[in-house]
Amino acid sequence: MSTITASEEQRVVDAAPKQLYIGGEWRDGSHGTLSVEDPSTGESLCEVADASPEDAIAALDAAVAAGPEWAQHPPRERGEILRRAFEEIARRADELALLMTLEMGKPLKESKAEITYAAEFLRWFAEEAVRIDGRYAVAPNGQGRLLTMKQPVGPCLLITPWNFPLAMGTRKVGPAIAAGCTMVVKPAQQTPLSMLMLAKILEEAGLPGGVLNLVTSHSSGATMGPLIADPRLRKLSFTGSTEVGRKLMEQASDNLLRLSMELGGNAPFIVFDDADLDAAVQGALIAKMRNIGEACTAANRFYVSDRVAGEFAQRLAEKIGAMKVGRGTEDDVEVGPLIDASQRGKVSELVQDALGKGARALVGGTERDGAGYFFDPTVLTDVPDDANLLTEEIFGPVAPVRGFDDEDEAVAAANDTEYGLVAYVFTRDVKRALRVAERLETGMVGLNQGMVSNPAAPFGGIKQSGFGREGGREGIDEYLETKYVAVNL
Numbered sequence: 001m002s003t004i005t006a007s008e009e010q011r012v013v014d015a016a017p018k019q020l021y022i023g024g025e026w027r028d029g030s031h032g033t034l035s036v037e038d039p040s041t042g043e044s045l046c047e048v049a050d051a052s053p054e055d056a057i058a059a060l061d062a063a064v065a066a067g068p069e070w071a072q073h074p075p076r077e078r079g080e081i082l083r084r085a086f087e088e089i090a091r092r093a094d095e096l097a098l099l100m101t102l103e104m105g106k107p108l109k110e111s112k113a114e115i116t117y118a119a120e121f122l123r124w125f126a127e128e129a130v131r132i133d134g135r136y137a138v139a140p141n142g143q144g145r146l147l148t149m150k151q152p153v154g155p156c157l158l159i160t161p162w163n164f165p166l167a168m169g170t171r172k173v174g175p176a177i178a179a180g181c182t183m184v185v186k187p188a189q190q191t192p193l194s195m196l197m198l199a200k201i202l203e204e205a206g207l208p209g210g211v212l213n214l215v216t217s218h219s220s221g222a223t224m225g226p227l228i229a230d231p232r233l234r235k236l237s238f239t240g241s242t243e244v245g246r247k248l249m250e251q252a253s254d255n256l257l258r259l260s261m262e263l264g265g266n267a268p269f270i271v272f273d274d275a276d277l278d279a280a281v282q283g284a285l286i287a288k289m290r291n292i293g294e295a296c297t298a299a300n301r302f303y304v305s306d307r308v309a310g311e312f313a314q315r316l317a318e319k320i321g322a323m324k325v326g327r328g329t330e331d332d333v334e335v336g337p338l339i340d341a342s343q344r345g346k347v348s349e350l351v352q353d354a355l356g357k358g359a360r361a362l363v364g365g366t367e368r369d370g371a372g373y374f375f376d377p378t379v380l381t382d383v384p385d386d387a388n389l390l391t392e393e394i395f396g397p398v399a400p401v402r403g404f405d406d407e408d409e410a411v412a413a414a415n416d417t418e419y420g421l422v423a424y425v426f427t428r429d430v431k432r433a434l435r436v437a438e439r440l441e442t443g444m445v446g447l448n449q450g451m452v453s454n455p456a457a458p459f460g461g462i463k464q465s466g467f468g469r470e471g472g473r474e475g476i477d478e479y480l481e482t483k484y485v486a487v488n489l
């Protein structure tokens with residue numbers, strides 16, 4: 001039974017801005033509006049502004065105009081604005097979580113967790129704003145002095161995906177504001193409402209007009225192209241698929257833009273025979289089922305020692321099979337719908353491909369009938385080498401389990417992918433844990449835990465999962481240039 005009423009839902013949707021935010025003003029999009037859908041019903045929630053390429057350039061104009069003052073703005077005040085926004089998000093967490101669930105589909109509890117995670121980036125970077133420094137050194141020959149200073153890179157374009165509608169934004173907006181950069185933000189068209197609320201909250205927190213500009217658009221390529229080609233833009237930070245990331249890198253090469261690329265993943269989840277199996281199953285549930293499996297960090301392939309693989313798969317199937325699937329606003333729902341028909345179609349295709357090649361479904365394996373884009377939580381065993389889901393990002397609630405014989409085989413299988421975002425390792429042997437963590441070709445490793453995301457840690461990948469780090473002490477460096485001054489004494 002739903003605990004949220006339709007009028008409560010309507011109230012949070014109504015409260016979200018629907019226009020473009022440019023130069024401190026809310027204005028209509030020149031291309032009319034685009035519809036935002038509830039993925040659990042397939043029905044439209046509301047319309048938001050649809051920007052034209054000219055609107056996007058106007059947003060860049062505003063960011064460029066606000067740039068010099070913002071770069072000089074006292075770091076403490078930049079931090080205080082972020083801090084106020086952090087507090088406001090925490091205060092309005094319930095309302096923001098409901099809005100997120102409506103546009104993205106994840107269960108309310110998970111939306112609430114994302115709101116906290118997202119807000120923490122603002123708190124973290126509020127604190128980092130006043131820690132930007134340089135260094136002073138005596139030249140090796142003792143004659144001159146070497147001075148370095150860090151300065152904001154300038155106007156940035158921040159493009160974010162739909163799977164974490166707020167956190168993928170604050171992870172970029174927080175350090176950009178702290179560093180003294182101005183920006184144009186473009187959220188995914190499926191989930192613009194959470195970011196529109198963030199713009200409003202930052203406005204209310206005292207962020208000067210033009211520092212953050214937000215455009216929503218139904219044709220991101222056409223709208224963003226001219227902006228990326230504009231020589232006034234200095235940086236592009238992108239979170240999304242590797243495929244789009246490659247295209248954007250190509251476009252960014254004309255102006256040699258500074259780039260941060262947070263791209264797709266294909267995370268291996270390795271369980272050794274000495275692991276605490278309870279902890280491994282629990283970790284697997286988080287690594288696989290968080291965000292309905294629609295996370296770049298989602299465990300995509302489970303490699304389990306042959307000695308415990310059968311038991312692990314069985315226990316995982318029991319837990320996953322017992323998870324309640326439904327609309328994210330309903331009580332006790334743990335698995336919401338996938339984002340849209342095309343995403344569900346892709347997950348279905350990958351599962352059918354594996355089953356067709358000999359895999360066995362211990363649980364799930366099928367789409368749900370009726371409204372919304374639901375897919376049954378699935379555990380597959382006997383997954384053959386050539387199953388496409390071992391090489392492609394699944395982005396859904398599907399766990400393929402394979403056995404392995406020894407450590408070398410597990411590491412080789414884990415590294416056998418073009419991606420390199422995160423890997424998970426479960427073992428009680430500390431030496432093995434560190435040895436394997438060193439050998440894994442990923443930017444992050446979860447040791448005996450199924451989640452690595454933490455605003456205080458550097459999040460990011462290697463290989464075709466991209467480059468650059470978000471969060472942690474490293475996060476702000478993505479928005480700073482180092483200038484060296486040679487001092488003749």
Ligand code: NAP
Pocket residue numbers: 159160161162163164168186187188189190217218219220221222224225239240241242244245247248261262263264265295296297393421461465
């Ligand atoms: P996507 O299709 O690559 O889209 C990401 C963003 O890029 C959206 O805002 C999208 O706008 C925009 N976009 C698409 N084509 C564009 C173009 N030609 N020019 C400019 N912008 C363009 O990815 P998604 O499906 O939203 O997100 C899922 C992907 O994100 C997965 O691969 C996941 O692994 C990855 N991801 C990575 C991380 C990480 O930190 N590494 C975190 C979260 C997600 P529209 O949707 O409005 O077209």
